[in-house]
Amino acid sequence: MYLTVNERPVTVPAGARLLQAVRAAGVVLPTLCYHEGLAPYGACRLCMVTLTSPPPAKLVAACVHPAAAGMIVNTETPEAVASRRLAVELLLSRCPQSEVIKNLAAAMGVRESRFPVTPAQGEMDLCVLCGLCVRVCQEAIGASAIGFVGRGGNRKVSTPFELHSEACLGCGACAEICPTGAIRVEDKGPVRILHTWHTQVELLPCPRCGRFFAPQAMAFLPEQFPESESFWRLCPTCRQQQTARQWVQQHKLTRTGSRSD
Numbered sequence: 001m002y003l004t005v006n007e008r009p010v011t012v013p014a015g016a017r018l019l020q021a022v023r024a025a026g027v028v029l030p031t032l033c034y035h036e037g038l039a040p041y042g043a044c045r046l047c048m049v050t051l052t053s054p055p056p057a058k059l060v061a062a063c064v065h066p067a068a069a070g071m072i073v074n075t076e077t078p079e080a081v082a083s084r085r086l087a088v089e090l091l092l093s094r095c096p097q098s099e100v101i102k103n104l105a106a107a108m109g110v111r112e113s114r115f116p117v118t119p120a121q122g123e124m125d126l127c128v129l130c131g132l133c134v135r136v137c138q139e140a141i142g143a144s145a146i147g148f149v150g151r152g153g154n155r156k157v158s159t160p161f162e163l164h165s166e167a168c169l170g171c172g173a174c175a176e177i178c179p180t181g182a183i184r185v186e187d188k189g190p191v192r193i194l195h196t197w198h199t200q201v202e203l204l205p206c207p208r209c210g211r212f213f214a215p216q217a218m219a220f221l222p223e224q225f226p227e228s229e230s231f232w233r234l235c236p237t238c239r240q241q242q243t244a245r246q247w248v249q250q251h252k253l254t255r256t257g258s259r260s261d
Contacts, residue, residue: 001069006076018062018073019047027075030084030104031063032091032179033130038139040064043131044091046104048083050074059083089113091128098126100180124156124196126182133157133174133183143167146174146197159197168194170201170214187212206235 003010003018005025012021017040022029032044042064049062053072059079074080088105093115095101105111120127131148134157138144145167149158159165170192175183184195192201192214203212213235231239 001067003067003069004072006074012067016067018049018051018060018065018067018071021067021071021073022047022049022062022075029062029075030088030107032100032128033132034063035132035136035177038132038135041131041135043129045087046084048080048087050077050080052077084108085110089115093117094120095126095128095180098128098180101128118153120156124182126180127157128180128182129155129157130179131157132177132179136173136177141169141171141173143169143171145169145199159199163198165197165199168197168199168201170194170199170203172214206233206238208234208238211235211237 001012001014001016003012003021005021006027008025010021010024012024019029019031019034029047029049031047033041034044034047040063042061045061047062048059050073051058051060051065051071052074053070062073062075085108088101088108088110090113091098091101092105092110092113096113096117096119105113119125129148134147137146145165146157146159148155149162150156159168172185172192172194174197175185175194182196186193186195187203190203190205190212192203193199194201201214204215205212207230215233231242234242
C-alpha cells in the first residue's frame with residue numbers, strides 16, 4: 001500500500017498500522033505501550049499524528065490506527081505536537097522520578113508538567129500504565145498472573161488481591177518488557193523474588209551448568225515444541241547452546257562450501 005507521511009511517499013504491507021508507515025518515512029515517534037510481538041494497545045498516546053486524508057482531518061494514535069492506501073499523514077502539525085507534549089506532561093506528573101519519562105519530556109521540549117504531581121505509590125512508582133507487562137503475561141506467556149486493578153488515579157497493575165500469585169511462572173518477561181524499570185525481580189540462590197508482585201518462585205539448578213532458573217516458565221513449551229524431556233530441564237543458556245550445536249551438525253559445511261552428508 002502507498003501512503004504519504006510528511007509529504008513523503010512510503011509503502012507498507014497490508015495489515016500494517018500507521019506507526020509502520022511513519023517509521024518507513026524515517027520519522028521517529030516515541031512509544032511506551034507498543035511492542036511488535038503484542039497486539040496494539042494505544043495507551044500512552046505518545047505516537048499521536050494527524051490523519052489529513054481521508055477527510056476530515058483528525059488526531060489518531062499511530063500504533064493502533066490501521067494504514068490504508070492513499071492516506072496522508074502529518075506528524076508535525078501543531079495539534080499532533082501539542083497532543084504528544086500533553087501526553088508526556090501527564091506521564092511526568094505521574095512518574096516524576098522516571099529517567100525514561102524525563103528524557104522523553106526533554107526531547108519534546110517539556111521542562112515541567114502543568115499538572116499537579118501525583119506520583120504512583122509503592123513498588124509501582126515508575127509505572128506508566130502502558131500495559132506491556134499485563135499483555136505479555138497474557139498474550140505471550142499465557143499465564144495471566146497480573147492485571148489492572150482500580151480506577152482513575154488509583155489504577156495500577158497487581159496480582160489478584162495483591163497477594164502471592166500461583167499463576168506466576170517466574171519467567172521475568174514482565175520485568176524484561178517494562179519500558180521504565182518499574183518491576184523488580186531478584187534472584188537469591190534457589191529463589192526468584194518478584195517484589196512488585198509479592199511473589200516468590202522456586203528455582204532449580206541446571207543439570208549441565210548449575211545455573212538456577214525457573215523451570216515453571218517453560219512448563220507450556222514441551223506441548224508446543226516437542227523436544228526430549230531432558231532438553232526442557234536445561235537452563236535457557238544451555239538449551240540455546242545445545243540447539244546451536246545441533247544446527248551446526250545438521251548444516252555442517254565442507255571446505256568447498258557444500259554441505260556434507
